[in-house]
Amino acid sequence: MSSAAWLSSTVAALLHATGESQSELAEALGMTQGAISRKKRGSNAWSLADVDAISAHFGIPVPDLLSGPTHALEKLPLARRAALIGGSQRVFAV
Numbered sequence: 449m450s451s452a453a454w455l456s457s458t459v460a461a462l463l464h465a466t467g468e469s470q471s472e473l474a475e476a477l478g479m480t481q482g483a484i485s486r487k488k489r490g491s492n493a494w495s496l497a498d499v500d501a502i503s504a505h506f507g508i509p510v511p512d513l514l515s516g517p518t519h520a521l522e523k524l525p526l527a528r529r530a531a532l533i534g535g536s537q538r539v540f541a542v
Contacts, residue, residue, distance in 0.1 A: 454516055455499070456488045461517035462506050467530030477501045 449457075463473060470488070471481040477498070486492040503510045512523040 451514075452490060452494055455494050455502075455514065456490065458513060458517045458520045459484075459488060459502060461521055462502075462508075462524065465521055465524060465530065466506070466528050473502075473505070476505050 459473075462468075463470065469481075470484045474481045474484045477484075478501075483492065487494050487498065499510055499513065503513050506513070506520075507525045507528055508520055508523045513520050
């Protein structure tokens with residue numbers, strides 16, 4: 449699996465665990481939902497700036513984020529987890 453595919457899988461797992469939508473992530477990162485979708489599908493590449501922004505958004509250090517979905521989920525702060533996996537929570541930008 450490529451690094452980009454690995455990151456896409458990690459982002460998908462984090463979205464599921466936090467209950468966030470692609471649109472909510474896109475808004476937090478200053479992107480469009482379509483841009484997030486294209487990056488997750490592999491049509492567009494993730495940049496290092498994207499990795500830094502995703503890391504900050506989810507509160508996971510970059511090395512842990514890049515270590516794959518299982519490891520990233522273990523490092524996801526409890527406060528960021530949805531009450532139910534696949535549930536939803538409201539995220540407020542700070």
